[in-house]
Amino acid sequence: MEILEAYDLTGSYRAAAELTGVDHHTVARYVKMRAAGQHPDQRRHRARAIDDYPPKIEELVVRSQGKIRADVVHKRIVAMGFTGGERTTRRTVAEAKAQFRAGRRRVYRPWVTEPGLWIQYDFGDGPTIQGRKTILWCAWLAWSRFRIVIPIWDKTLPTVTSCLDATFRRIGGVPAYVLTDNEKTVTTDHVAGIAVRNPEIVEVARHYGTTIRTCLPADPETKGGSEATVRIAKADLVPKDVNLREHYKTFGELEAACRAFCDEVNSRIHRATRRKPVERLAEERQRLHPLPRRPFTAAFGTTRRVNWESTISVEGVRYSVPHELIDNRVWARFHGDELIVTAVGEDGSALEAARHRRGQPGTPVLDDDHYPPRENKDNDRTPKATSAEEAAFLQLGPGAASWLVEAGASGVRRIKAKMAEAVALSKLYSVAEVDRALGTAAVTARFADKDLLSIVDYQATREHTEPVRRSEEHSLQPGTSAWSSFGLPTQPASDVSEHDESDLT
Template identity: 75%
Template sequence: MEILEAYDLTGSYRAAAELSGCDHHTVARYVKMRAAGQSPEQRKHRERAIDAYLPKIEELVVRSRGKVRADVVHKRISAMGFAGGERTTRRTVAEAKAQYRLGRHRVYRPWVTEPGLWLQWDWGTGPVIKGRQVTLWCAWLAWSRFRVVIPVWDKTLPTIVACLDATLRKIGGVPAYALTDNEKTVTTDHVAGIAVRNAEIVEVAKHYGMTIRTCIPADPESKGGSEATVRIAKADLVPTDTNLLPEYRTFAQVEAACRDFCAGVNGRVHRQTRRVPEQMLAEERQRLHPLPKAPFTAAFGTTRRVTWECTISVEGVRYSVPHPLVDTRVWARFHGDELIVTAVAGDGTAAEVARHRRGTPGTPVIDEAHYPPREDKQADRTPKAATAEEAAFLMLGPGAASWLVEAAAAGTRRVRAKMAEAVALAKLHTPAAVDRALGTAAITGRFADADLLSILDYQLRQADAEPTRAGEGHSLQPGTSAWAAFGTGTPPVSPAASPAPAHDDDEKDLI
């Protein structure tokens, strides 16, 4: 356009060439093409050596449905006499494939959604917790773009029912259709291209008053929405080197992360609708069907009553459940070598509350996390005064409490009399001194009648004295040194027969 503009300004080929920085022959060619009504961008095709083999290249591309590789085509045409390079073949094959796809490209019709009509769900691979893979249930409403992500351990039918019930109660209603993939829990077989539904999932759909549809295999139109939800959830929840998320140590951390993710994506403006999904959900609820009060519990297994020990009995084996479920009913079922316990909350939401390995009769399967922590595990061993005499003794200090515990464990007699004696000694001496003596007696295990008074007297004279116990290095037994000369011909001398050392008086008598 600059060349033509320069020519229109000057009316000379050479002057236009100097202004636009090209040859005057180029200016003349462009001017003649414009005068003939041709586009200056059109270039005249020059014959190439590979043009003679274009029919064969197009045949190979069509027969392979655009899958043939350029190196394979190059070998075929080289055997036919083509002497050009592989680069030329690659460029020509790429052009042939582009023309093949252009004539067979599928035109996608946009999905115009309606409020209250479609719910989609799919599965995604979640994080790994202690070597075990977590699966993400990803559901979304097609019109409002409201998402629900729930972490689970498996993809069995009872888990699907629990997740579906939790999703419907989260959105506050039931849509007309639920669209999902063709898994065995939903589609058992395909006959002449028709999906055969699982009879149990049909019963679930009847309970909630909705129709479950399945996607057409390899069809982006029916799978795009749910797959996008899975992709976004995995990017924000699964720890990788790109998102720098921390590792999850417990399943509760994954549940909290999923709740935060749903709150984030449902509370911000969506890229396509330019609206907040939570606000659109409020409008879509008016078009949703009402939820049944009770969830579909037939797939959860058999009911069991939780005892006051926070356990249920299944096939003669006791399994623990979380302590808030005491004196309630739960559902239990076996999945492989695991027992899965499901509970239904007051609002009708079903959730998995416990999962155990299969046990054997006589051996309870207990999870310590199901029981609340005790604030003071030693409270049962702490002395508690019931009378005035006991209160007066325990008021001496912690040494008195230790003495009472140890003395009772040792089976000491006349414990009450000795306690009264300690209270009386506290009036003659300080309570701290008596408490220290009682603590020393508890450590050394001295609970006889005069032991307390003896320890107290010693500690009053030795303020820095510490309680000691006789070790293995000291013994009152006689040694074996008298037998050192055994076998030498000299009779052993017993300690009793050895002469006593001379005293000063004996030396004076000898003198």
């Protein structure tokens, strides 16, 4: 437009070219195009060597459903006589593919969600803990956009049932439909395009008052909400270079991280709704079905009662469970070479209580984490007085307690009489001096009848009252003074020459 405006102003090709900074031939071309009624932006198509082959290229693109590679197309048309370069072929194939996709593009109708109607769940690869791969259960409540991530070890039906129960109890109700993939725990087969449900998952759905639905096979776009939840959870929870997250040492650390992740994403404003999912959940909870009081436990295995040793017996083998479950009922099942123990919490939610390797009869399988910390009785040897005489002795101080502990371990005779002598000795000397002497006697293992009095007298007249111990710098190697009995020279060994040593030999 600047070129045409300059020409209308000057009426000269060269003058307009000088004003606009272009060649005068360019000005002439645009003026002639306007005079012919053509649009100035319209480019003149130049003849190319590939102009004879677009029908064949379009045929190849259509036959391959837009998947054929440009280099394959180039080989085909070269065999037909094409002499141009591969770059020209790639450009033409890209144009043909764009036209092919434009006519077959998948069009989405916006999904208008309804409160209390849909929830979706899917699985994602979790981090590796102690050499074992974990799995992330990712659920997404459609209307409120509330996300739930639970770490698990496997995708068996009992695990899926416990995750469904935990999800429903976390959101505070049961939606009308549950949408998921066509895994064997949900769909056993497809007949004439109709999904055949697993009868066990149907029983689970009936227990909670919901309906299990599945997406189209190999079509994850039909449940994009849970797919997005999986993508976000893996980006934040799995240790990667992009998030610099440290590796998890225990499964409990991963559970805590999943809880923190859910609290974070559910407490920030969602991009689509402009509200926090936790706030919308409070509204949607009014439209959810009520939860059953007890979870569906039929899939968790056989029932066992936890005894007072905090163990259960399965096939003649005792397995430990957390001591908080003593005298409670749990459910145990085998999955491969592992025993999985499931318990029901006070709020009615099903939780995995323990997981053990399969054991052998006669050898219990125990986990130290299932028991409270044990008192170290060997180190906690604090004397406790049971009589007036014992109390009077122990009141002397910590040295008296140490003396009693060491004397009892050494089997000292007349220990009570010696305790009475120490109490009597404290009336002649100060209590601190007697207690310090008792401590010294305990360290040096001196428990004879007169040892305590000897130590007290020594400490009262000597400045250094602590027992002397030789350091590592002190050597026990004997000198050469014993050689005098064999008629050897008395000079030091260093003064003996090599000749003298040979003579002695």
